[in-house]
Amino acid sequence: MNTYTIKEMREKFDIPSSTLRYYEDMGLFPEVKRTKTNQRIYTDDHINRLCAINCFKRTGLPMAKIHDFFEYSENLPDHIDDIIFMMESHEKDMLCQIEKMQQDLKHIQQKVRYYNQIKIAIEQKTPWPCYDDCEQ
Amino acid sequence: MNTYTIKEMREKFDIPSSTLRYYEDMGLFPEVKRTKTNQRIYTDDHINRLCAINCFKRTGLPMAKIHDFFEYSENLPDHIDDIIFMMESHEKDMLCQIEKMQQDLKHIQQKVRYYNQIKIAIEQKTPWPCYDDCEQ
DNA sequence: CTAACACTTCAAGTATACTTGAAGTCAACA
DNA sequence: TGTTGACTTCAAGTATACTTGAAGTGTTAG
Numbered sequence: 001m002n003t004y005t006i007k008e009m010r011e012k013f014d015i016p017s018s019t020l021r022y023y024e025d026m027g028l029f030p031e032v033k034r035t036k037t038n039q040r041i042y043t044d045d046h047i048n049r050l051c052a053i054n055c056f057k058r059t060g061l062p063m064a065k066i067h068d069f070f071e072y073s074e075n076l077p078d079h080i081d082d083i084i085f086m087m088e089s090h091e092k093d094m095l096c097q098i099e100k101m102q103q104d105l106k107h108i109q110q111k112v113r114y115y116n117q118i119k120i121a122i123e124q125k126t127p128w129p130c131y132d133d134c135e136q
Numbered sequence: 137m138n139t140y141t142i143k144e145m146r147e148k149f150d151i152p153s154s155t156l157r158y159y160e161d162m163g164l165f166p167e168v169k170r171t172k173t174n175q176r177i178y179t180d181d182h183i184n185r186l187c188a189i190n191c192f193k194r195t196g197l198p199m200a201k202i203h204d205f206f207e208y209s210e211n212l213p214d215h216i217d218d219i220i221f222m223m224e225s226h227e228k229d230m231l232c233q234i235e236k237m238q239q240d241l242k243h244i245q246q247k248v249r250y251y252n253q254i255k256i257a258i259e260q261k262t263p264w265p266c267y268d269d270c271e272q
Numbered sequence: 273c274t275a276a277c278a279c280t281t282c283a284a285g286t287a288t289a290c291t292t293g294a295a296g297t298c299a300a301c302a
Numbered sequence: 303t304g305t306t307g308a309c310t311t312c313a314a315g316t317a318t319a320c321t322t323g324a325a326g327t328g329t330t331a332g
Contacts, residue, residue: 006309017309018291026289037298039309059240063289080255087248094241098234104195105230112223119216142279153279154321161282162319173328175279199319 004042013050026063028053028070059094140178149186162199164189164206195230 006017020040024032029049033041049070056066069086072079114131121128142153156176160168165185169177185206192202205222208215250267257264 016291019289021311022290037309039298055240055243057289058236059244076251076254077258080251080258084248084251084255087244087251091241091244091248094237094244098237098241100194101230101234101237104191105227105234107191108195108223108227108230112220112227115212115216115220115223118212119220122213122216152321155319157281158320173279175328193319 002044004047006040006042009042009046009050012047013054023050023053026067028063028067056090059090060097061090138180140183142176142178145178145182145186148183149190159186159189162203164199164203192226195226196233197226 004012006020009020010017020042023029024040030045032046033043035041052069053066056069057063061069065086069083072083072086076083110131114129117129120126140148142156145156146153156178159165160176166181168182169179171177188205189202192205193199197205201222205219208219208222212219246267250265253265256262
């Protein structure tokens with residue numbers, strides 16, 4: 001199995017070493033072995049963990065729940081229903097987020113169009129167009 | 137023009153009154169008039185503002201940039217390029233976010249499927265399936 | 273009229289997720 | 303060999319976005 005130094009990890013994932021130590025302190029990582037001079041040795045397990053952490057983080061799962069997820073996954077027979085519930089809830093949540101994001105995107109695109117029209121109106125010294133800004 | 141009390145606003149948007157006062161203190165709101173007993177009177181302008189704030193917040197624009205946006209919009213002739221740049225950048229950012237979110241959704245859905253298979257394996261006391269978790 | 277509750281201000285506190293600093297150890301190169 | 307740079311620990315600090323508390327004023331139902 002491949003091993004990685006903290007430097008390799010921080011470069012691979014573009015995060016500071018301090019964050020890797022922080023995640024370890026939080027208990028998000030399986031045991032991190034050390035060299036005889038006390039330097040951290042990461043493995044492919046840690047790589048996988050960090051990928052999962054990043055996926056969860058990007059999609060808005062808070063650290064506490066990410067922590068629970070890994071705790072559940074250490075003892076699946078006792079927590080299989082918890083982990084399925086967590087993942088299914090998160091899936092639903094993400095579907096909502098995506099839908100909301102697509103609506104919000106439309107509003108931002110509307111603003112882009114509107115301010116580009118204003119720019120033309122300013123340049124040509126013509127009256128400004130109107131815009132009804134509310135989405136609710 | 138319609139007017140609203142702080143109570144109506146907090147119920148309409150489901151946020152605490154303190155958040156409305158906080159946004160006002162931050163300078164995110166146009167002038168909030170008062171009754172003769174010093175209670176806030178909100179208008180449709182504030183409704184529109186709050187809709188825009190919520191849209192920006194949901195899509196990850198930090199308060200400082202939301203603040204800049206409203207400052208620019210108070211003086212469009214001087215800041216039309218700034219506001220267009222901000223909105224176009226935000227649009228690009230949102231398109232990336234949506235794409236990333238859809239990829240992440242696939243990973244979560246894969247986890248949902250995987251843990252449901254594990255559940256069956258646990259119940260039937262058969263060997264667990266494998267799962268390669270990494271996305272990088 | 274008074275009790276309960278909503279509103280006000282302003283400063284200080286909270287939650288989340290890191291980030292930095294100080295002080296020390298270790299390794300590799302000129 | 304010395305000095306540069308990377309690593310270590312652990313506590314304290316930071317940024318963002320609110321949230322709460324204290325102390326006081328105003329409003330309304332019985």
